[in-house]
Amino acid sequence: MLNVIEDSTVNPVEQFLRTDRMPHIWCPGCGIGTTVNSFSRALVESKVDLDSIALVSGIGCTGRVAGYVKLDSFHTTHGRAIPFATGLKLANPKLNVVVYSGDGDLSAIGGNHLIHAARRNMDLKVICVNNLIYAMTGGQTAPTTPGRATTSTNPYGTFEPAFNLPALVDAAGAVYVARWTTFHVRQLARSISEAFAKKGFSFIEVISPCPTLYQRRNKMGDGLDTMKYYKEKSKVKNGAPTGEVGLTLNGEIAVGKFVDRERPDYQTLMRAQYVESLGERYIEVTGEAEPEMECACG
Amino acid sequence: MKADPRGVLTGTHFIDGDHACCEGALAAGARFAAGYPITPSTEVVERFASRVPTVGGSFIQMEDELAASIALQGGVWGGAKAFTVTSGPGFSLMMEHIGYAAMTETPCVFVDVQRGGPSTGLPTLPAQADMMQARWGSHGDYEIIALCPNSPQECFDLTIKAFNLAEEFRVPVMFMMDEVVGHMTEKVVIPAADQIEVVPRKHTKKSIEEYLPYGTNGDMVPEMAHAGEGYKFHVTGLTHDERGYPNMTPATQDKLVKRLQNKIRSAADRICLLEEDSLDTAEVVVVSYGITSRVAQRAIDLARERRLKVGKLRLITAWPFPDKKIADLASRVKAFVVPELNLGQMVREVERAANGKAKTFAVPHAGGGVHNPDEILNAIVEASRC
Amino acid sequence: MAKGRVSIVVERCKACGFCVEFCPTHVLALSSAFNSKGYHPPHVVHPEKCSGCDLCGMYCPDFAIYGTKTPEAKAAGTKTQAGGGEK
Numbered sequence: 001m002l003n004v005i006e007d008s009t010v011n012p013v014e015q016f017l018r019t020d021r022m023p024h025i026w027c028p029g030c031g032i033g034t035t036v037n038s039f040s041r042a043l044v045e046s047k048v049d050l051d052s053i054a055l056v057s058g059i060g061c062t063g064r065v066a067g068y069v070k071l072d073s074f075h076t077t078h079g080r081a082i083p084f085a086t087g088l089k090l091a092n093p094k095l096n097v098v099v100y101s102g103d104g105d106l107s108a109i110g111g112n113h114l115i116h117a118a119r120r121n122m123d124l125k126v127i128c129v130n131n132l133i134y135a136m137t138g139g140q141t142a143p144t145t146p147g148r149a150t151t152s153t154n155p156y157g158t159f160e161p162a163f164n165l166p167a168l169v170d171a172a173g174a175v176y177v178a179r180w181t182t183f184h185v186r187q188l189a190r191s192i193s194e195a196f197a198k199k200g201f202s203f204i205e206v207i208s209p210c211p212t213l214y215q216r217r218n219k220m221g222d223g224l225d226t227m228k229y230y231k232e233k234s235k236v237k238n239g240a241p242t243g244e245v246g247l248t249l250n251g252e253i254a255v256g257k258f259v260d261r262e263r264p265d266y267q268t269l270m271r272a273q274y275v276e277s278l279g280e281r282y283i284e285v286t287g288e289a290e291p292e293m294e295c296a297c298g
Numbered sequence: 299m300k301a302d303p304r305g306v307l308t309g310t311h312f313i314d315g316d317h318a319c320c321e322g323a324l325a326a327g328a329r330f331a332a333g334y335p336i337t338p339s340t341e342v343v344e345r346f347a348s349r350v351p352t353v354g355g356s357f358i359q360m361e362d363e364l365a366a367s368i369a370l371q372g373g374v375w376g377g378a379k380a381f382t383v384t385s386g387p388g389f390s391l392m393m394e395h396i397g398y399a400a401m402t403e404t405p406c407v408f409v410d411v412q413r414g415g416p417s418t419g420l421p422t423l424p425a426q427a428d429m430m431q432a433r434w435g436s437h438g439d440y441e442i443i444a445l446c447p448n449s450p451q452e453c454f455d456l457t458i459k460a461f462n463l464a465e466e467f468r469v470p471v472m473f474m475m476d477e478v479v480g481h482m483t484e485k486v487v488i489p490a491a492d493q494i495e496v497v498p499r500k501h502t503k504k505s506i507e508e509y510l511p512y513g514t515n516g517d518m519v520p521e522m523a524h525a526g527e528g529y530k531f532h533v534t535g536l537t538h539d540e541r542g543y544p545n546m547t548p549a550t551q552d553k554l555v556k557r558l559q560n561k562i563r564s565a566a567d568r569i570c571l572l573e574e575d576s577l578d579t580a581e582v583v584v585v586s587y588g589i590t591s592r593v594a595q596r597a598i599d600l601a602r603e604r605r606l607k608v609g610k611l612r613l614i615t616a617w618p619f620p621d622k623k624i625a626d627l628a629s630r631v632k633a634f635v636v637p638e639l640n641l642g643q644m645v646r647e648v649e650r651a652a653n654g655k656a657k658t659f660a661v662p663h664a665g666g667g668v669h670n671p672d673e674i675l676n677a678i679v680e681a682s683r684c
Numbered sequence: 685m686a687k688g689r690v691s692i693v694v695e696r697c698k699a700c701g702f703c704v705e706f707c708p709t710h711v712l713a714l715s716s717a718f719n720s721k722g723y724h725p726p727h728v729v730h731p732e733k734c735s736g737c738d739l740c741g742m743y744c745p746d747f748a749i750y751g752t753k754t755p756e757a758k759a760a761g762t763k764t765q766a767g768g769g770e771k
Binding site for chain 1: 528
Binding site for chain 3: 030
């Protein structure tokens with residue numbers, strides 16, 4: 001059943017928000033709310049049944065998305081959104097499971113889960129808001145912080161190399177990999193729609209300002225200045241080899257859809273294996289409530 | 299309600315405790331497990347992986363225990379009854395998610411087949427040294443339930459009980475096996491499905507408009523909904539109000555955490571399963587659990603041959619601890635003897651509950667084997683003289 | 685005649701300026717007035733130029749503004765000509 005409201009007299013994002021929780025906690029000029037707009041437009045465009053969506057977040061600023069969207073939403077533990085989402089999807093294959101979290105959550109503490117979910121090609125749509133820093137805790141170095149950036153834990157400049165997230169998930173086996181910035185609101189919405197149409201592990205990185213802790217400390221101005229930088233320095237490179245899209249402190253930002261390929265997802269492979277090995281003895285997980293759950297408990 | 303017959307392997311079997319635990323989970327309705335291999339627990343999920351595709355469920359081997367212990371909770375919110383299985387080092391990694399399950403009231407079962415520790419310790423040899431970790435291992439105040447089987451038959455029966463308690467109270471239940479019980483092969487009788495009582499999920503019957511995810515209406519256990527049903531609920535590990543929304547105030551914290559505690563404590567009498575023998579006439583009571591209770595039985599028999607008045611109290615439920623039972627006994631017996639495969643864990647609880655009214659004799663063992671019954675007998679003899 | 689209209693939820697605004705900067709037809713400016721949190725919300729300075737493209741709504745991180753097409757513009761099936769953040 002489609003239940004998206006198409007009423008042009010209200011803000012299109014409104015129907016997807018827990019409006020009783022507004023205003024949200026995100027700072028002025030933070031880009032996370034902007035990504036939620038694109039997400040909401042993608043929900044409208046892709047005509048996905050809202051009841052079928054489960055949104056899972058980890059911990060951090062982006063982790064708070066789960067608390068603001070009017071969907072079945074889970075604010076899990078730090079780094080563990082992907083394994084939680086994996087359990088949801090396996091128990092109820094009909095769910096459209098979205099993981100919405102930050103770069104630190106997904107690629108540092110949750111990095112192991114990220115690569116293994118990509119390897120398995122779990123049917124998850126991962127939206128990774130990358131603000132290049134640990135924001136919730138006060139601006140510490142993240143695995144994504146570009147070299148020479150100053151952080152609260154690298155006060156003399158970050159000297160450790162950063163992850164290039166599209167290359168990481170590409171190498172691990174993701175079937176859809178895209179990167180946009182919060183300037184690219186329509187392109188981001190389109191990518192999220194495409195991920196909804198795709199079966200398997202999709203990964204969409206969104207470069208987003210953290211004016212409070214990243215830009216200010218690095219004398220890069222405020223959120224608006226960052227958006228102007230994104231506009232000026234982003235270059236659309238659809239299909240670019242992911243090994244070449246790493247980020248630097250003030251350099252060009254390669255954006256676009258880098259990977260879009262077909263590979264059977266985990267549950268397709270699982271079903272095929274069981275059918276081959278067990279034949280009629282295999283009973284598929286349907287996600288329907290078992291008859292016993294309907295019974296009243298005496 | 300009765301068990302789903304698809305999961306019940308009715309008959310008389312000669313299987314080990316790990317396999318019996320798996321059959322108990324299937325009989326209880328578990329249709330999802332996430333695990334990570336670790337000795338001496340792996341046989342539980344190996345059997346589950348083989349059996350579950352034929353009963354309408356799935357198993358996934360995750361990349362580590364952190365993942366396993368949260369994937370199972372995703373499975374629960376997706377509608378399945380779910381569990382994970384591990385041993386000491388993996389159990390240590392799962393602690394954060396025991397707290398998450400307690401806080402979010404996710405009904406689930408953690409099976410810990412205990413081995414010697416600390417750290418890698420004795421992977422193939424028994425201990426009972428995770429008992430305090432099971433109770434207190436995650437940060438913050440919370441309550442869990444822990445059960446301690448002492449035979450493969452109990453690994454079957456009590457695993458069902460563990461799932462039932464998890465569903466009734468919406469709490470993570472720790473199933474505290476040990477290496478000996480896990481690897482011991484004995485006769486296990488699995489009854490017909492219609493002889494097995496299974497507690498269904500406490501699923502809400504309220505409409506989407508009426509439903510409050512953490513509303514309690516006087517009952518301390520809220521009703522659940524599953525993802526995909528249209529309720530559009532929110533679950534968080536943050537301190538939350540009845541709507542499930544984060545609400546980080548001392549008042550909300552007080553209300554929530556006290557309810558999480560009281561829903562278990564107020565039902566402790568009902569939850570606590572004990573095996574008792576000759577407590578009416580006893581001067582000394584041996585308090586034991588798991589494999590040690592079977593060694594203790596030999597010591598009790600030897601003591602009775604010496605005409606010592608010995609009673610037996612076996613903790614089938616370790617947590618919540620049977621405070622009242624111990625306090626009651628303490629007022630009329632001389633002493634408690636507490637053998638366990640650790641250097642003193644549950645004995646502290648016995649001592650606390652006895653509150654100085656009876657003496658407490660620990661019979662510690664660092665693990666790697668079981669007690670010699672004589673060690674326990676000597677403690678009984680010493681206790682009888684006090 | 686304006687093809688669109690901007691709606692502003694003043695109290696949600698945190699004055700990031702995204703909407704003002706990226707409005708393709710320069711309809712908005714930050715107001716000198718304050719909302720109750722002390723931010724300067726945007727206000728409409730060129731209502732006649734609004735195309736109703738809702739790019740302001742897509743950029744606004746605080747869900748505080750959105751654009752809609754007028755019924756006439758919708759009936760005419762007017763396509764948004766806005767850049768939409770395209771390079």
